Amino acid sequence: MKRIIYQxxxxxxxxxxxxxxxxxxxxxxAKDVPAGKPYSIVDVADIPTDRTFxxxxxxx
Amino acid sequence: MSQHDMSIANQGFPAFRADLNxxxxxxxxxxxxxxxxxxxxxxxxxxxxxxxxNLLKQRNADNNAWxxxxxxxxxxxxxxxxxxQGGTGSATALAARAAxxxxxxxxxxxxxxSGTNIxxxxxxxxxxxxxxxxxxxxxDKGDITVSGSGATxxxxxxxxxxxxxxxxxxxxxxxxxxxxTGSAPIYACRAWVNFNGTGTVAxxxxxxxxxxxxxGAGNYTVNFTTALSSSYTAVVTLQRENTSANFANVxxxxxxxxxxxxxxxxxxxxxxxxxxxxxxxxxxxxxxxN
Numbered sequence: 001m002k003r004i005i006y007q008x009x010x011x012x013x014x015x016x017x018x019x020x021x022x023x024x025x026x027x028x029x030a031k032d033v034p035a036g037k038p039y040s041i042v043d044v045a046d047i048p049t050d051r052t053f054x055x056x057x058x059x060x
Numbered sequence: 061m062s063q064h065d066m067s068i069a070n071q072g073f074p075a076f077r078a079d080l081n082x083x084x085x086x087x088x089x090x091x092x093x094x095x096x097x098x099x100x101x102x103x104x105x106x107x108x109x110x111x112x113x114n115l116l117k118q119r120n121a122d123n124n125a126w127x128x129x130x131x132x133x134x135x136x137x138x139x140x141x142x143x144x145q146g147g148t149g150s151a152t153a154l155a156a157r158a159a160x161x162x163x164x165x166x167x168x169x170x171x172x173x174s175g176t177n178i179x180x181x182x183x184x185x186x187x188x189x190x191x192x193x194x195x196x197x198x199x200d201k202g203d204i205t206v207s208g209s210g211a212t213x214x215x216x217x218x219x220x221x222x223x224x225x226x227x228x229x230x231x232x233x234x235x236x237x238x239x240x241t242g243s244a245p246i247y248a249c250r251a252w253v254n255f256n257g258t259g260t261v262a263x264x265x266x267x268x269x270x271x272x273x274x275x276g277a278g279n280y281t282v283n284f285t286t287a288l289s290s291s292y293t294a295v296v297t298l299q300r301e302n303t304s305a306n307f308a309n310v311x312x313x314x315x316x317x318x319x320x321x322x323x324x325x326x327x328x329x330x331x332x333x334x335x336x337x338x339x340x341x342x343x344x345x346x347x348x349x350n
Contacts, residue, residue, distance in 0.1 A: 004271075008275060012275075012276055014273050014274065014275050015273065015274040016272070017261050017262060017271055017272045017273075017274060018270070019253070019263045019270055019271050019272070020263070020266070021266070021269060021271075021285045022285075023270055028270050028271050031270060031283070032270055032273065032283040044260060047260065049259045051277065051340055054276055054277040054340070055276045
């Protein structure tokens with residue numbers, strides 16, 4: 001399973017969770033990532049599961 | 061049953077009388093017999109008893125063939141008109157329809173063409189129960205009504221596209237199919253999703269949703285696969301508290317002030333007598349009407 005991540009306007013991290021909608025992960029990224037924002041496609045295992053400090057996450 | 065060559069020979073009186081006594085019954089019985097009369101005349105009648113039911117035939121004007129006029133059911137004592145079924149042209153169909161005594165209703169095409177507009181017609185009242193097959197081409201217009209208990213309407217080998225299927229808004233049969241009663245119109249849910257907003261955020265099930273964006277704690281955006289027709293929507297949401305310790309909290313949803321036809325932002329909140337804020341929810345449901 002994959003996730004799409006990009007830096008939001010506040011400097012935090014937005015994580016896109018794809019639905020089973022018939023679109024590829026690339027098509028979802030092209031459609032749902034705000035225009036002009038760079039993004040990365042990562043494995044779901046790379047996303048922390050401890051969300052205690054979710055709002056403090058940053059992209060590295 | 062008898063037949064005669066209808067020729068009285070030059071003969072003596074006893075033979076002449078016997079010849080007449082053979083000819084008159086033949087005339088009276090329409091030359092009935094299992095084989096055609098030995099001598100035939102144009103427009104001559106013949107009841108062919110070789111067939112079951114017997115067939116009433118008339119010789120054609122050229123005196124080279126028989127025209128079947130109808131059938132005589134000797135068991136039921138009934139007569140049925142023979143109808144040419146393979147002909148073409150409105151005249152043939154109209155004549156056949158008139159011969160059968162069909163009642164022309166408002167939904168019957170005025171000039172039916174056998175073999176073209178009507179492929180096969182079996183009527184319960186005339187020919188016994190069975191299928192009614194109507195061959196239509198693209199562009200043909202008219203009503204097709206199927207009535208009767210248990211009757212079904214099948215469009216064979218045809219994909220019914222939007223262009224070929226016209227349903228009126230608020231159609232009562234659609235309501236019936238959806239278990240909706242009353243006269244109030246029905247509106248459809250245009251997008252829905254159920255997802256886990258905690259731990260590894262994941263979508264459990266959805267419709268017309270391409271993804272959700274995890275923006276932060278208790279902050280999600282639902283992205284639609286196909287945009288809605290308007291950005292002004294009615295949204296139904298539900299969140300469950302994330303831990304049993306928060307059972308006293310009040311949870312609600314909140315969206316940003318910016319309306320969009322392609323996405324909807326939802327926030328999961330808790331409020332209690334001590335604090336309030338955004339929090340992840342393990343079970344977020346959202347349905348959008350538009």
